[in-house]
Amino acid sequence: MTTSIVDIQAGSKNYPVMIGSSLLGALGDAIARMQPSPPTRVLLVADDSLPASTVDTARASLASACNEVFIASCHATEENKSIAAFEKLHAAAASQGIDRGDCLVALGGGITGDLVGFVAATHRRGVRVIQCPTTLLAMVDASVGGKTGINLVAQSMLLKNFVGNFHQPECVLASIDTLDSLDDRQFRSGLGECIKHAMISGSTDPQLGDWTRINLAAILNRNTRALAELIERNVRVKAAVVATDERETAKTGGRALLNLGHTFAHAIETIPTLSPDDESSNAPLLHGEAVALGLVAAVSTARSLDLVDNALFDQTLRTIQESGLPTQISGLPSNESIVDRMAHDKKALGGSMRFVLPVGPGSAKTVLTPPLNAVKKGLDAIRSEI
Ligand code: GLY
Numbered sequence: 001m002t003t004s005i006v007d008i009q010a011g012s013k014n015y016p017v018m019i020g021s022s023l024l025g026a027l028g029d030a031i032a033r034m035q036p037s038p039p040t041r042v043l044l045v046a047d048d049s050l051p052a053s054t055v056d057t058a059r060a061s062l063a064s065a066c067n068e069v070f071i072a073s074c075h076a077t078e079e080n081k082s083i084a085a086f087e088k089l090h091a092a093a094a095s096q097g098i099d100r101g102d103c104l105v106a107l108g109g110g111i112t113g114d115l116v117g118f119v120a121a122t123h124r125r126g127v128r129v130i131q132c133p134t135t136l137l138a139m140v141d142a143s144v145g146g147k148t149g150i151n152l153v154a155q156s157m158l159l160k161n162f163v164g165n166f167h168q169p170e171c172v173l174a175s176i177d178t179l180d181s182l183d184d185r186q187f188r189s190g191l192g193e194c195i196k197h198a199m200i201s202g203s204t205d206p207q208l209g210d211w212t213r214i215n216l217a218a219i220l221n222r223n224t225r226a227l228a229e230l231i232e233r234n235v236r237v238k239a240a241v242v243a244t245d246e247r248e249t250a251k252t253g254g255r256a257l258l259n260l261g262h263t264f265a266h267a268i269e270t271i272p273t274l275s276p277d278d279e280s281s282n283a284p285l286l287h288g289e290a291v292a293l294g295l296v297a298a299v300s301t302a303r304s305l306d307l308v309d310n311a312l313f314d315q316t317l318r319t320i321q322e323s324g325l326p327t328q329i330s331g332l333p334s335n336e337s338i339v340d341r342m343a344h345d346k347k348a349l350g351g352s353m354r355f356v357l358p359v360g361p362g363s364a365k366t367v368l369t370p371p372l373n374a375v376k377k378g379l380d381a382i383r384s385e386i
Helices: 021-032 051-062 083-095 110-125 136-142 177-180 183-201 208-214 216-220 224-244 254-260 262-269 288-305 310-322 334-345 373-380
Strands: 004-010 013-020 041-047 067-072 105-109 128-133 147-154 157-166 171-175 354-360 363-368
Touching: 004 224, 013 021, 013 128, 013 224, 013 334, 021 051, 021 105, 021 128, 021 171, 041 051, 041 083, 041 110, 051 067, 051 105, 051 136, 067 083, 083 110, 083 136, 105 110, 110 128, 110 136, 110 157, 110 334, 128 136, 128 224, 136 177, 136 183, 136 224, 147 216, 157 334, 171 177, 177 334, 183 208, 183 288, 183 363, 208 216, 208 224, 208 310, 216 224, 224 254, 254 262, 254 354, 254 363, 262 288, 262 334, 262 354, 288 310, 288 354, 288 373, 310 354, 334 373
Parallel strands: 013 171, 041 067, 041 105, 105 128, 128 171
Antiparallel strands: 004 013, 147 157, 354 363
16 A cells, blocks of 8 residues: 655644555664754664564664664553653663664554653653554554653642653654554544544544544454545644644644543543443553543533534434444542542643533534533533443
């Protein structure tokens, strides 16, 4: 298959997202092309659950362009997206002599990419990084746009992505074959972010929602052509948003729109007992599962404020269900306690909670502190009591 390229024009840097098959073998070329000069040392940080052959392909390709290639591994859990893991990777980079002319390569899902990106952003005040996402979620969202970070534990809560920075990569290589190693649950989790993109894609790709629904069976069967188009169209939606508001500073709209569903999602995904199907062995929620629930809560909040009609609510629910993602969950704490967690979200501004709510097909807006009753209705919509 041909490789497609989406150019990201972030204010601070322009770079390509390459989408295709067997792209890890092109890592060496990407290194050799780096400006103003290629690195002499590379630290490849790989998710420790990846098949050895995937890591080996990446390592061999890097070694074709670079004398010294070092490997470190990352155990990709939310608990391990931590200051301790961040410090350990800094120490690995320092002990291999990675300097400001060198480069880190992140090989894994969103947790690995965020963590390694943040180490790159801060090591000796910044070294270059290449993102090689290996999950659908990371290909369509986390690897693109330069957000990096780790979680913070404070007041006995795990605060998602609370410590971080913007650090755009040199390039992103989304090699679709790496998705083969994902189990179905991990794979479907990525669809949560795709459904989110379709809900804000209006001016860039108004057909994305319909296209996703029509092609859902092919996507769930992991048809390579359908996946390539899904990833490319989602990256284009994200690219358009990032181009207008790289650092999420717009007063309304802007990059914050990419947080649709996330104020709800972040408040529930760090609760360790929640599972998507009441099986305790499946706890905790994956990020995309929490996003799916967050989208249901957001569209329900919007409906109770008359921002959207029942038809859009029903369509959103159906798309999430048909994607194999949860729309309700049991074991949620009280609404008051979830609202308290949301008030600690890093997106809160001056004590006000900032939500993104849908206002029509493909369209959403930022809303500062909506009426509490509407937020509680959103939470009630995802609450299943058994
Ligand atoms: N994942 C949201 C953003 O990149 O802004």
